[in-house]
Amino acid sequence: MxxxxxxxxxxxxxxxxxxxxxxxxxxxxxxLQYVVGDFLFPEIPFNVARMVHTNLLIVxxxxxFMGSTYYMVPEESKTELYSPKLAMLLFWVFLVAGALxxxxxxxxxxxxxxxxxxxxxxxxxxxxFLEQPTITKIGIVIVALGFLFNVGMTLLRxxxxxxxxxxxxxxxxxxxxxxxxxxxxxxxxLDKMFWWWVVHLWVEGVWELILGAILAFTLIxxxxxxxxxIEKWLYVIIAxxxxxxxxxxxxxxxxxxxxxxxxxxxxxxxxxxxIPFFMMTLFAFNMVNKRRRxxxxxxxxxxxxxxGVMAFLGAGVWGFLHTxxxxxxxxxxxxxxxxHGHMAFYGAYVMIVLTMISYxxxxxxxxxxxxxxxxxxxxxxGFWLMTVSMVFITLFLTGAGILQVYLQRFSDAPLPFxxxxxxxxxxxxxxxxxxxxxxxxLIVYIVSFFVKGEEARLKPAEQTLVE
Amino acid sequence: MTAQADIQVKQLPGDFAIWLFILAELSVFALFFIxxxxxxxxxxxxxxxxxxxxxxxxxxxxTLALLTSSWFVVRAQQKVHAGRxxxxxxxxxxxxxxGAYLWIKSTEYQHSVALGFDLSTNDFYFFYYGLxxxxxxxxxxxMLVLVLLMWQNGRGKYRSxxxxxxESGASYWHMVDLLWLVxxxxxxxx
Numbered sequence: 001m002x003x004x005x006x007x008x009x010x011x012x013x014x015x016x017x018x019x020x021x022x023x024x025x026x027x028x029x030x031x032l033q034y035v036v037g038d039f040l041f042p043e044i045p046f047n048v049a050r051m052v053h054t055n056l057l058i059v060x061x062x063x064x065f066m067g068s069t070y071y072m073v074p075e076e077s078k079t080e081l082y083s084p085k086l087a088m089l090l091f092w093v094f095l096v097a098g099a100l101x102x103x104x105x106x107x108x109x110x111x112x113x114x115x116x117x118x119x120x121x122x123x124x125x126x127x128x129f130l131e132q133p134t135i136t137k138i139g140i141v142i143v144a145l146g147f148l149f150n151v152g153m154t155l156l157r158x159x160x161x162x163x164x165x166x167x168x169x170x171x172x173x174x175x176x177x178x179x180x181x182x183x184x185x186x187x188x189x190l191d192k193m194f195w196w197w198v199v200h201l202w203v204e205g206v207w208e209l210i211l212g213a214i215l216a217f218t219l220i221x222x223x224x225x226x227x228x229x230i231e232k233w234l235y236v237i238i239a240x241x242x243x244x245x246x247x248x249x250x251x252x253x254x255x256x257x258x259x260x261x262x263x264x265x266x267x268x269x270x271x272x273x274x275i276p277f278f279m280m281t282l283f284a285f286n287m288v289n290k291r292r293r294x295x296x297x298x299x300x301x302x303x304x305x306x307x308g309v310m311a312f313l314g315a316g317v318w319g320f321l322h323t324x325x326x327x328x329x330x331x332x333x334x335x336x337x338x339x340h341g342h343m344a345f346y347g348a349y350v351m352i353v354l355t356m357i358s359y360x361x362x363x364x365x366x367x368x369x370x371x372x373x374x375x376x377x378x379x380x381x382g383f384w385l386m387t388v389s390m391v392f393i394t395l396f397l398t399g400a401g402i403l404q405v406y407l408q409r410f411s412d413a414p415l416p417f418x419x420x421x422x423x424x425x426x427x428x429x430x431x432x433x434x435x436x437x438x439x440x441x442l443i444v445y446i447v448s449f450f451v452k453g454e455e456a457r458l459k460p461a462e463q464t465l466v467e
Numbered sequence: 468m469t470a471q472a473d474i475q476v477k478q479l480p481g482d483f484a485i486w487l488f489i490l491a492e493l494s495v496f497a498l499f500f501i502x503x504x505x506x507x508x509x510x511x512x513x514x515x516x517x518x519x520x521x522x523x524x525x526x527x528x529x530t531l532a533l534l535t536s537s538w539f540v541v542r543a544q545q546k547v548h549a550g551r552x553x554x555x556x557x558x559x560x561x562x563x564x565x566g567a568y569l570w571i572k573s574t575e576y577q578h579s580v581a582l583g584f585d586l587s588t589n590d591f592y593f594f595y596y597g598l599x600x601x602x603x604x605x606x607x608x609x610m611l612v613l614v615l616l617m618w619q620n621g622r623g624k625y626r627s628x629x630x631x632x633x634e635s636g637a638s639y640w641h642m643v644d645l646l647w648l649v650x651x652x653x654x655x656x657x
Contacts, residue, residue, distance in 0.1 A: 232482070232483075232484040233484070235484060236484050236487050236488050236491075239488060240488070240491050243491075243492075243495070244495075259586065259587045260587060260593075261586045261587060261593040261597065264502070264593060264594075264597065265597065268495070268498055268499060268502065269495075271498065272491075272494070272495055272498070275491055275494075279487075
C-alpha cells in the first residue's frame, strides 16, 4: 500500500462481506421456501426474503465497487484521496441507510413501509430490485454524488490513466442510470422500458466498465505485464461491451409491448454480448501466462482467472442460451433466467469484488504483499467451494428450467404452474443443498482472513518490478 | 536485408487492437447480413416491393462518396507518411465526402419517411432503416476519428514516422467503406 488514504477501502470491504453473508442466508431461506412453502411464514414471506436477497446483493456489490475504487484511485493517480473523511462519512451514511431499509422490509408489511416513508409524495416503490423506499433512493443518490465528487477531485489532481478513466466512466454511468429509478410512468410498457435502463444498463453496460477496470488493475499488479498492453485489451473489451450491451437492452423488449423490431435488435446485439466476456477470459489467461513476476498472492491470481472463466460462462454462455427471441418466447421468466442470473452475478461481479479484496486486503492489514500460505490455501478452499457449488446451483436451476419450460409451455398438454413446481421439486432440493455448500465455502473464505502464519513475501528481485 | 525482413513481418497496418475491434464489428454486420438474407428468402415479394421504393441513384451516390473519401484518406496517409504537408487537406476532403454521404442519406430517409414507411412497417423496412442507420453511426464515429487524426497531425504527432495511430484510424475508415460496399448491393440492388 503506497498511500495512507487507501485505508478507507477496508471498512467498505468488511461491510461488503458482512452483507454478502446476509444475502446468502436469505437465499437459503428462500430456497427452502421453494419446497417447504410455509417455512418461516408469516414472519418472513417469500416476497420479502427475495427482496432482501436481491437488494443485499446490489448493496454489497456497491460497497465492493466503492472500496475497490478507493483502493485503486490513489495508487493509479499517484496522490492521496481528496477527502478520506468524506469517504468515511459516506460509508456510515450508506451502511445505516442500507441497514434501516432491510429492517424496514423485515419489520413492517411492504405497503405500510411505503406509507411510512412517504412514497405517495414521489412514488418509486413496488418495482422488482428497485423496491427501496424513495428516501433510501434519495440517500443513494446523495452518497453517489459525494463519492463521485471525492473520486473525481482525486483524479483531477493526479495522474490520469486509462484504467481510472474507464472506472470513472463506469461509476458515473452507474449513478446516471440509477436516476431512472425515479421515473415511474403510469403506462406499464414505458415503466418496464425505463426500468431496464437501470437494471440492464447497469449489469450489461456500465458495470462491465467497472469490472474491466478492476480486472485490468489487479492484472497489472499481479503479473507485472506492461500497462500499455493491458490498456489496449481494456479499450477493446469495453468498446465491445458497450456496442453489444447498449442495444442488447432489446432482449428485454421482446414481449413487453414495444414494437416488433426489438425482436431483431435484441436478438442480434445480445447474441454478441458473450464476445467481450470471452475476451476478458482470454485477457486474464494471456496476461497471467505472460507474467513477468511470480506474485506471492496466488489466491488473488486465482480469483482473477476465475472471474474471467465464470463471467464468460454465467453472463456469456448462460445468457446466450435464452437470449434469442424465438427461444426466449418459451423460456421467458422461467428458472432458466434464475440459473443465468445466479452464475452471471457470481461470475462477473461477486468474483471481481472478491478478486480486489483478495489482492488488497493483505496490504490493508499491513502486510507487504500477501497473506501466509496457510491463509491463502484456506482462501482457495473458499474459492473452490463457492465456485463449484455455484456451478451446481446453476446446473440444477437449468435442469428445473428446462423441465418447467417443457411441461408448462412446450408440451402438447401444458400443465399449470403449481403442478409443474411440484414436479420439479427434486431440482429445488438439490439446489438448496448446493446452496448450503456455498454458505460453507463463504464461511471458509471468511475464516481465511483469521488464519495466521508467516506471510508470503516478494522475492527481492521482484520488488523492483512493483511500480 | 534485415530492413526487408522487417517489412515482410509487419503486415498489419495500425495497431493489433484495432484489428480485433474491426473483426468484432465485421461479425456484428455479418450476422445482420445473414439474417437479412434469410428473411429475404422467406419474404421475396415484401423485399422486392421495398427495394423498388429505394433510389438506386442515391445508393450509387453514397457509394461514390465513401469510395472517394477512402481514396482521400489513402492520399492523406501517403502525405503524412512521407512527412510532406497537405495531409490535413486530404483529410478535410475525406470529411467533406463523408458529409456528402450523410447529406444523401438524410434525403433518402426524409423521402422514405414522407412516404409513410418506418421501422415497424415490415421486416424489409426494419432491415433497411436498421442496417443503414447502424452503418451511418459508424460513418459518424469514423468521421470523429478522422477529426482526431487531423488534430494530432496538426500537432505534428506523426512527424517522426510513428504512424501506428494514423494507420489504425485509417483502417477503421476503410472498414466503414467496405461495409457499405456489401450493404449497397444487398439492400438496394440484388
